Amino acid sequence: MNGQECRELLPPCPINKSSIQRAAILREEVRRKIGDGTFVYADYFPDSPRAKANPKDALLMEVLLQRQLETYERQVQNSQMAKSSYRGYAKAITGERMRRWHGLTVREVAPSALREWISEMDCTSKTIRNTLIPLRSIFEDALNDELIDFNPFDRIALTKLIRQTAKASDYVIQPFTAEERSAILEACRPDERPMVQFWFHTGLRPGELQALEWRHIDWERRVARIELNQVVGVIKAPKTAAGIRDLELNAEAVAALTAQKAISLMRGARVWLNPSSLQPWETDAQVRKTLWMPLMKRSKVPYRNPYQVRHTYASTLLTAGQNPWYVAQQLGHEDVEMVFRTYGKFIREDYQKPKAELRIVG
Structure with missing residues (x-):
């Protein structure tokens, strides 16, 4: 992880074909999550010194994004959010574009990086705003919880930035004669x-x-x-x-x-x-x-x-x-x-x- 090879022991069990297969499956799952940028050490090895030595894992953007997604899921279950809205937010959170922030803690997201990321979005202003909703919620909560000193969105002229960079909608109003x-x-x-x-x-x-x-x-x-x-x-x-x-x-x-x-x-x-x-x-x-x-x-x-x-x-x-x-x-x-x-x-x-x-x- 982070370019280092880590070894962890599994709970004691008989060493046989079945246990070796389980270990191999777990290893591949961990490797996949590391590759995706979604691996959290404490989730798999909570008693490991490495997990305890990395409390910042809880502040990783991918962890906070997943928590935000779970919040939306609860809101759907409680009829506080429409399923259609949830699907849009889930698509934004799990999409390739949001992987830009994986591996960073919430404190490491700079306004300049956020500004550059938004300016590179090749989509309509509505799509940009919908994509930003989960991200803005994360920073608002982090600021309220004193995990960050300022909200990076507060240091961006967001309306102007979206207006300058958004792609015009190709939807045309064409009434029937x-x-x-x-x-x-x-x-x-x-x-x-x-x-x-x-x-x-x-x-x-x-x-x-x-x-x-x-x-x-x-x-x-x-x-x-x-x-x-x-x-x-x-x-x-x-x-x-x-x-x-x-x-x-x-x-x-x-x-x-x-x-x-x-x-x-x-x-x-x-x-x-x-x-x-x-x-x-x-x-x-x-x-x-x-x-x-x-x-x-x-x-x-x-x-x-x-x-x-x-x-x-x-x-x-x-x-x-x-x-x-x-x-x-x-x-x-x-x-x-x-x-x-x-x-x-x-x-x-x-x-x-x-x-x-x-x-x-x-």
């Missing part, structure tokens, strides 16, 4: 059309669409109360308070709900069901693979992912001259900034600039 929407709806089977029609006229997030229940529909006021979101099969409240809202329903959305009554009203709480099983939708991927992809193929409309339905709803409202603040409320955004940033080219000019002040001189 009126002709394309008609082609998609015409390609729907009768048991598919209500949901697709409703989606085009409400712009719900996929998880909000899946979680919608009949009790959320106020027929008299013509609104749908959005207060649930489904993420990888787990029903919970939206991420932000703005996500909980009353969504106004136009005539097309109401007609879609009316048509859906015969399909799902007597089958349980959920409005929208998987037509192939008549069971509630479980995931975004299920909607995409079993409904959306075959439907797009039948319609002969150039393929775009299902989230473009939401973009179509927003852009259609804005092109028709709707107030951006109203659109933000309908979409469940916390403020109008995202609407301007995401859909700016669809916003009418008189909403783009402050209105001229009218002065009356008497």
Whole structure:
């Protein structure tokens, strides 16, 4: 280890073919972990003087990263974290990029090395920020526990660094035209059309669409109360308070709900069901693979992912001259900034600039 050959005795046992094989397997496991940079001496030989002589092993970045991963696992078990979020963090922690810090203690990670590491990431700003979340948690905890004198992230102009180095996202907002929407709806089977029609006229997030229940529909006021979101099969409240809202329903959305009554009203709480099983939708991927992809193929409309339905709803409202603040409320955004940033080219000019002040001189 660290370029030195170490010898350790196993607990006393009969020397036979089986014990020799166990020793060989253990040796290979230790060699592999040393090669990976994840070997902790005390985990395998807690009574060894070498383990006791290396208390800094507990401060190794790979040890702290593993502990952070275990924290996330407990949060998933306690329903404090979505499984989808956990998978993203686990990928970041166990990925090749994070091995840059293996072999270093938490005190040895310098701001300059961190700055260089971030600047070399060839990915979007969102991916960079998600990758940094577990690492930032480790340094925050280490600072609180007085294991380090300062948080290296505090000595980095992180926002500026990400803006300068991040790769532009290749995701393009490409709303469906009126002709394309008609082609998609015409390609729907009768048991598919209500949901697709409703989606085009409400712009719900996929998880909000899946979680919608009949009790959320106020027929008299013509609104749908959005207060649930489904993420990888787990029903919970939206991420932000703005996500909980009353969504106004136009005539097309109401007609879609009316048509859906015969399909799902007597089958349980959920409005929208998987037509192939008549069971509630479980995931975004299920909607995409079993409904959306075959439907797009039948319609002969150039393929775009299902989230473009939401973009179509927003852009259609804005092109028709709707107030951006109203659109933000309908979409469940916390403020109008995202609407301007995401859909700016669809916003009418008189909403783009402050209105001229009218002065009356008497």
